[in-house]
Amino acid sequence: MRTDQPQTIYLSEYKVPAYLVEQIELRFELFEDGARVHSTLTVRRNPESQETGKPLELDGDSLKLESVALNGETLESTAYEDRGDKLVVPDVPEQFQLAVVTWIEPQNNTRLEGLYKSSGMFCTQCEAEGFRCITYYPDRPDVMARFRTRIEADKSAYPVLLSNGNPVEQGDLDNGRHFVTWEDPFPKPSYLFALVAGDLVEKRDSFTTCSGRDIDLRMYVEPRNSEKCDFAMDSLKRAMRWDEEVYGREYDLDIFMIVAVDDFNMGAMENKGLNIFNSSCVLASQETATDAIFQRIEAIVAHEYFHNWSGNRVTCRDWFQLSLKEGFTVFRDAQFSADEGSPTVKRIEDATLLRTAQFAEDAGPMAHPVRPASYIEIGNFYTLTIYEKGEEVVRMIHNLLGSEMFRKGSDLYFERHDGQAVTTDDFVKAMEDASGRDLTQFRLWYEQAGTPVLNVEDDFDAEQGVYRLTIRQTVPDTPGQTNKKPQHIPFALGLLDSNGDALPLNMDAAETDAPTERVLEITGAEHRFEFYGLDEKPVPSLLRDFSAPVRVHYPWAREQLLFLMSHDPDGFNRWDAGQRLAIDVIQSLIGHDDETEIEPRLVESYRGLLNNDSLDQALVAKMLQLPSENYLVELSEQADVPSIHHARERVLLHLANALRDDLLACYQRNNQAGEYELTSDAIARRSLKNIALGWLLHIGDEEALALATEQFQNADNMTDRLGALRALVNSGFDQERTEALDAFYEQFQHDPQVVEMWFSVQSASHKTGQLPHIRHLLGHEAFDWKNPNKVRSVVGAFAGQNLPAFHNPDGSGYEFLAEVICRLDDSNPQIAARLVTPLSRWKKFAPTYSEQMKKALESIRDKEALSKDVYEVVHKSLAD
Ligand code: TRP
Numbered sequence: 001m002r003t004d005q006p007q008t009i010y011l012s013e014y015k016v017p018a019y020l021v022e023q024i025e026l027r028f029e030l031f032e033d034g035a036r037v038h039s040t041l042t043v044r045r046n047p048e049s050q051e052t053g054k055p056l057e058l059d060g061d062s063l064k065l066e067s068v069a070l071n072g073e074t075l076e077s078t079a080y081e082d083r084g085d086k087l088v089v090p091d092v093p094e095q096f097q098l099a100v101v102t103w104i105e106p107q108n109n110t111r112l113e114g115l116y117k118s119s120g121m122f123c124t125q126c127e128a129e130g131f132r133c134i135t136y137y138p139d140r141p142d143v144m145a146r147f148r149t150r151i152e153a154d155k156s157a158y159p160v161l162l163s164n165g166n167p168v169e170q171g172d173l174d175n176g177r178h179f180v181t182w183e184d185p186f187p188k189p190s191y192l193f194a195l196v197a198g199d200l201v202e203k204r205d206s207f208t209t210c211s212g213r214d215i216d217l218r219m220y221v222e223p224r225n226s227e228k229c230d231f232a233m234d235s236l237k238r239a240m241r242w243d244e245e246v247y248g249r250e251y252d253l254d255i256f257m258i259v260a261v262d263d264f265n266m267g268a269m270e271n272k273g274l275n276i277f278n279s280s281c282v283l284a285s286q287e288t289a290t291d292a293i294f295q296r297i298e299a300i301v302a303h304e305y306f307h308n309w310s311g312n313r314v315t316c317r318d319w320f321q322l323s324l325k326e327g328f329t330v331f332r333d334a335q336f337s338a339d340e341g342s343p344t345v346k347r348i349e350d351a352t353l354l355r356t357a358q359f360a361e362d363a364g365p366m367a368h369p370v371r372p373a374s375y376i377e378i379g380n381f382y383t384l385t386i387y388e389k390g391e392e393v394v395r396m397i398h399n400l401l402g403s404e405m406f407r408k409g410s411d412l413y414f415e416r417h418d419g420q421a422v423t424t425d426d427f428v429k430a431m432e433d434a435s436g437r438d439l440t441q442f443r444l445w446y447e448q449a450g451t452p453v454l455n456v457e458d459d460f461d462a463e464q465g466v467y468r469l470t471i472r473q474t475v476p477d478t479p480g481q482t483n484k485k486p487q488h489i490p491f492a493l494g495l496l497d498s499n500g501d502a503l504p505l506n507m508d509a510a511e512t513d514a515p516t517e518r519v520l521e522i523t524g525a526e527h528r529f530e531f532y533g534l535d536e537k538p539v540p541s542l543l544r545d546f547s548a549p550v551r552v553h554y555p556w557a558r559e560q561l562l563f564l565m566s567h568d569p570d571g572f573n574r575w576d577a578g579q580r581l582a583i584d585v586i587q588s589l590i591g592h593d594d595e596t597e598i599e600p601r602l603v604e605s606y607r608g609l610l611n612n613d614s615l616d617q618a619l620v621a622k623m624l625q626l627p628s629e630n631y632l633v634e635l636s637e638q639a640d641v642p643s644i645h646h647a648r649e650r651v652l653l654h655l656a657n658a659l660r661d662d663l664l665a666c667y668q669r670n671n672q673a674g675e676y677e678l679t680s681d682a683i684a685r686r687s688l689k690n691i692a693l694g695w696l697l698h699i700g701d702e703e704a705l706a707l708a709t710e711q712f713q714n715a716d717n718m719t720d721r722l723g724a725l726r727a728l729v730n731s732g733f734d735q736e737r738t739e740a741l742d743a744f745y746e747q748f749q750h751d752p753q754v755v756e757m758w759f760s761v762q763s764a765s766h767k768t769g770q771l772p773h774i775r776h777l778l779g780h781e782a783f784d785w786k787n788p789n790k791v792r793s794v795v796g797a798f799a800g801q802n803l804p805a806f807h808n809p810d811g812s813g814y815e816f817l818a819e820v821i822c823r824l825d826d827s828n829p830q831i832a833a834r835l836v837t838p839l840s841r842w843k844k845f846a847p848t849y850s851e852q853m854k855k856a857l858e859s860i861r862d863k864e865a866l867s868k869d870v871y872e873v874v875h876k877s878l879a880d
């Protein structure tokens with residue numbers, strides 16, 4: 001067990017830096033057995049710091065210090081203190097140059113923070129605190145410096161040498177080595193530093209900005225991936241144009257580079273001028289990537305590009321402000337994706353993620369505000385709350401202000417804070433100043449954790465023709481936060497009459513020409529709203545387009561939900577009504593025997609959907625998907641996974657059996673030959689077709705088996721091939737499943753991204769993903785413990801998606817996960833800590849499960865030399 005307790009960092013203890021770095025000159029000597037890093041800092045005391053006379057303290061991690069020189073004079077080892085995680089130099093003048101030489105071992109860096117090697121190339125990941133694994137430095141985002149970086153390496157093994165900014169010098173050296181020097185004219189925090197060295201092919205394109213400047217666009221990938229760059233490049237150009245048009249943001253350097261690396265802890269990183277991507281989030285071709293992956297690539301390429309303004313030009317003062325750049329940038333990429341595809345479907349996908357996973361986080365032991373007040377390991381705070389709830393908070397500001405005022409606010413924010421490291425409060429202030437709106441109460445969204453709950457009641461006064469809505473708000477307690485204040489919630493609403501027509505929302509008896517949709521502003525604990533001039537009790541359409549990240553409780557009758565499913569003009573709420581109905585039906589079966597009748601109207605409403613060709617087919621495809629097991633767990637008190645799984649399965653089988661002919665017709669209708677297209681309509685057709693196929697195979701339909709086999713073998717794109725494979729894997733056709741899995745591996749074994757899909761299809765399926773098979777996959781030749789994507793595609797998919805197998809009542813799934821976490825903790829603590837999430841939710845489950853989950857957590861807690869990453873998540877999970 002670990003004896004030293006990792007330190008907690010508090011926002012309240014923030015102090016401006018005592019020293020500022022004006023310039024950093026780096027020289028990297030890259031070798032096979034390590035790298036020597038020469039760093040020369042031009043430092044001056046910060047006039048704004050109160051801490052006069054404080055020694056210079058630089059952060060470091062896993063560094064071997066070789067020498068320190070002050071103003072050109074090498075220091076005796078008594079003139080500084082090397083504490084490992086800090087280099088302290090007590091006597092420094094007002095201004096000086098400090099030269100530090102360190103030795104590091106990228107080839108042994110399995111944490112993938114700092115400088116490391118991935119399939120033979122050198123690359124970096126510095127956010128949040130990786131730069132300190134490269135050299136001693138004030139590694140905090142409010143220290144911004146100009147970087148000049150010289151990279152030296154063997155010319156034949158590493159012909160391509162990249163860093164931020166523009167190349168200013170290059171040449172050959174002795175012993176077959178060469179160098180390139182890069183200069184970044186924009187001062188930046190160390191977390192945005194990047195370096196890449198490797199044998200990479202270059203893909204070039206160009207973009208002309210709104211002011212007529214030509215930007216060189218380059219992608220660097222391993223030669224085997226040279227045919228998988230086009231889509232990302234195209235997405236980049238569309239994102240660049242979009243940011244000019246929608247936000248008035250022009251790109252600022254002459255070059256913009258993207259590099260793909262196989263070993264990466266997250267999705268991608270916005271390093272200035274040199275974005276580095278996880279291969280799985282950037283490389284794609286029709287034959288190897290599904291529609292969902294294309295959409296993910298488009299969103300992530302845009303996200304990282306948008307960071308150039310929301311993150312790089314204006315950055316975070318400290319890591320408590322992480323959502324300043326992430327929440328805003330996710331909002332920007334979501335707007336972009338909505339504009340490029342189907343806005344309703346994008347909203348449904350985002351709301352699904354938020355309600356399934358972020359609500360769970362907000363109700364669990366790791367709950368934290370969008371702007372946290374403390375942390376132990378910042379790597380644990382790249383969360384759904386920071387990103388996704390942070391996005392919702394920006395979206396609410398957008399909706400409260402309207403697009404025009406929001407744009408004024410963002411213009412003011414960028415203009416006022418360009419080149420600065422600022423806080424979420426500065427962002428809100430710019431929005432306030434530009435719009436004249438008071439967002440004082442709104443700021444609670446940044447400070448209070450927990451998902452607000454709105455309890456809605458209504459009644460109709462037939463005599464007066466008045467419809468009354470009562471809305472009560474509560475914000476639940478979360479660890480360390482109780483008795484919270486009511487928040488400012490934009491609540492979009494419409495009312496429908498019995499024909500399905502939108503009613504005018506007349507809130508003032510004298511009003512004429514009232515709008516049919518309003519955004520009510522909930523600010524207190526209780527509100528009453530009255531709507532006049534109505535002839536009958538209307539059907540309410542609540543929280544349209546998911547106008548706030550809250551839970552809404554209203555005593556829905558099934559007729560109302562069925563009615564909204566086919567009449568609500570708000571696409572999001574049509575879908576949501578269907579989800580609520582399906583949830584209600586599934587929940588009513590949990591714990592009942594198989595004789596219990598399944599709501600007959602459900603079949604009819606799904607039949608209507610399957611045959612509806614007037615509705616956006618992308619929306620239809622979403623509406624056909626039953627709520628996930630994860631969401632059903634999130635909605636329950638003491639989840640019993642086998643019962644939830646069984647009830648959901650019953651509904652699925654019931655629907656598929658009753659709708660067999662409609663499903664087959666839907667498949668045929670949408671199985672059109674022709675060129676592969678990535679339009680939203682073509683994507684919707686493939687999605688519908690593959691849903692139909694999946695349902696039909698689920699009920700063992702022989703005709704569908706023939707269709708699936710044919711589609712699996714002859715598909716000209718991965719969406720269809722994987723759709724057929726997934727349907728086969730989840731079916732009862734054992735032999736065909738095995739044959740298809742073998743054939744698929746045989747065909748794609750040389751493509752790591754496809755092999756990852758092959759792993760996760762099996763691991764996420766309750767048909768194939770039982771523990772013995774998971775262990776078998778861990779021993780497979782393509783599995784690699786050092787590669788986070790492989791770990792995620794087997795272990796992550798098993799514990800996160802395959803609920804019936806993970807929650808095996810014998811506890812074996814939990815023990816297995818604990819064992820994997822302990823193993824990974826020694827090599828990659830960030831990845832290990834993320835895998836704790838499924839166990840951290842132990843209190844949500846019925847006692848037989850929760851007790852065993854807790855035991856698994858305790859076994860991790862008792863491991864020797866636990867990283868602070870895993871320490872924080874496990875200890876917070878076990879705290880009461
Ligand atoms: N800033 C990155 C993004 O959201 C996130 C990121 C990439 C990251 N790699 C990381 C965060 C490693 C922590 C550790 O765009």
Ligand code: ZN
Binds near residue numbers: 325
């Ligand atoms: Zn980001």
